[in-house]
Amino acid sequence: MDQVVLFDELEAANGKRIGVATLNSEKSLNALSLPMIQLMQPKLKQWADDDAIACVFFQGAGEKAFCAGGDIVAMYKAMQAKPGVLVDEVADFFSQEYRLDYAIHTFPKPIVLWGHGIVMGGGMGLMNGASHRIVTERSLLAMPEVTIGLYPDVGATHFLNQMPDGCGLFLGITGAHMNAADALYLKLADHFIASTSKDDVLAGLREVKWGDTAALNQQKVTDVLNGLSLRDSSHRPAGQVEGHQRIIKKLTAGADIESVVAAIVNDKTDDKWLAKARQTLAAGCPMTAHIVWNQLQHGTDLSLADCFRLELTLSVQCAMRGDFAEGIRALLIDKDKQPKWQHASVAEVSAEEVDGFFTSPWSADEHPLAQLGK
Numbered sequence: 001m002d003q004v005v006l007f008d009e010l011e012a013a014n015g016k017r018i019g020v021a022t023l024n025s026e027k028s029l030n031a032l033s034l035p036m037i038q039l040m041q042p043k044l045k046q047w048a049d050d051d052a053i054a055c056v057f058f059q060g061a062g063e064k065a066f067c068a069g070g071d072i073v074a075m076y077k078a079m080q081a082k083p084g085v086l087v088d089e090v091a092d093f094f095s096q097e098y099r100l101d102y103a104i105h106t107f108p109k110p111i112v113l114w115g116h117g118i119v120m121g122g123g124m125g126l127m128n129g130a131s132h133r134i135v136t137e138r139s140l141l142a143m144p145e146v147t148i149g150l151y152p153d154v155g156a157t158h159f160l161n162q163m164p165d166g167c168g169l170f171l172g173i174t175g176a177h178m179n180a181a182d183a184l185y186l187k188l189a190d191h192f193i194a195s196t197s198k199d200d201v202l203a204g205l206r207e208v209k210w211g212d213t214a215a216l217n218q219q220k221v222t223d224v225l226n227g228l229s230l231r232d233s234s235h236r237p238a239g240q241v242e243g244h245q246r247i248i249k250k251l252t253a254g255a256d257i258e259s260v261v262a263a264i265v266n267d268k269t270d271d272k273w274l275a276k277a278r279q280t281l282a283a284g285c286p287m288t289a290h291i292v293w294n295q296l297q298h299g300t301d302l303s304l305a306d307c308f309r310l311e312l313t314l315s316v317q318c319a320m321r322g323d324f325a326e327g328i329r330a331l332l333i334d335k336d337k338q339p340k341w342q343h344a345s346v347a348e349v350s351a352e353e354v355d356g357f358f359t360s361p362w363s364a365d366e367h368p369l370a371q372l373g374k
Contacts (some may be wrong), residue, residue: 005039016054016210019047023060029068030060032122037096044103054210059114066115067123076328086361090319095368098308104129110221125154132221135180136195137235144175146284149323151291157299157307166252172292174277181239191225194232240273257293261346285323286343290354305373317357
């Protein structure tokens with residue numbers, strides 16, 4: 001059995017080393033699986049505690065994807081076996097995934113993440129926590145959970161709320177695709193570097209005169225990446241989101257989610273990128289739109305740890321009472337792309353039903369992420 005995450009340590013200056021983690025499931029576009037999570041969590045802890053490790057570098061195997069989402073087929077099977085019940089496999093996967101995401105966010109050393117190719121769903125969670133997030137001319141980012149009856153999780157409660165007016169809501173409910181320029185504009189990435197320059201990034205990191213001051217080491221990494229960014233800037237694609245900022249703000253200005261969805265779906269702007277976003281929303285899960293609307297309202301004042309606690313509640317509720325299993329069936333199991341959502345439209349969803357998704361199945365002490373950040 002091939003190892004699903006490969007670990008390596010590269011010699012660097014001043015007797016230091018760089019830890020390299022490679023998601024190694026090319027066939028599944030490096031989709032994040034429970035075995036991957038269970039390998040990375042202890043390795044990150046080990047590298048955090050090892051004074052000789054100066055920096056960590058994350059990448060995906062192959063050229064197509066860093067990580068195209070979560071491996072949700074195993075969860076589907078567990079949900080099918082026990083419909084409407086809180087299934088251990090589901091709670092376990094999301095709990096461990098969010099713990100890993102949180103560990104990356106709070107890692108005491110630089111984490112450089114090579115966000116080349118597809119970065120979606122679970123891949124966005126890994127990428128978002130890294131201190132130095134690199135995108136290339138072939139990066140393709142999205143949070144497309146509306147197509148499977150889930151919602152943007154993995155810390156999106158936090159990062160969608162940091163975006164310019166309306167963008168977090170728009171991207172969360174439409175699953176619209178973003179490229180490298182969009183990622184930089186939306187603060188989902190820090191540096192643009194050409195895909196042919198990965199070896200230069202690693203060489204630059206190995207040459208850094210690493211010290212013992214965390215803030216100085218972070219700055220040294222930034223300086224290396226800024227230099228390569230400047231050199232490679234001509235390869236950077238034209239953005240899509242910034243040019244649409246005014247219309248996104250207008251379309252998402254409604255007082256409730258019904259009016260926002262109606263505004264987007266009925267928009268007649270002749271534009272390919274907007275048209276694709278409209279289509280995805282129109283075919284997407286009506287409950288997802290309500291969850292995203294409420295999630296972003298709830299998330300404005302939450303700490304990062306509280307965002308993950310909220311998301312675990314939402315994720316298990318999507319599995320128990322929502323359209324998650326049906327969304328996976330339609331997209332990945334039967335592949336008929338004809339999901340039978342519980343509601344025919346966003347307008348048909350009641351406030352009571354939405355409230356149920358925000359109700360934790362655990363007491364505060366029993367919540368699997370109760371100790372996160374404490």
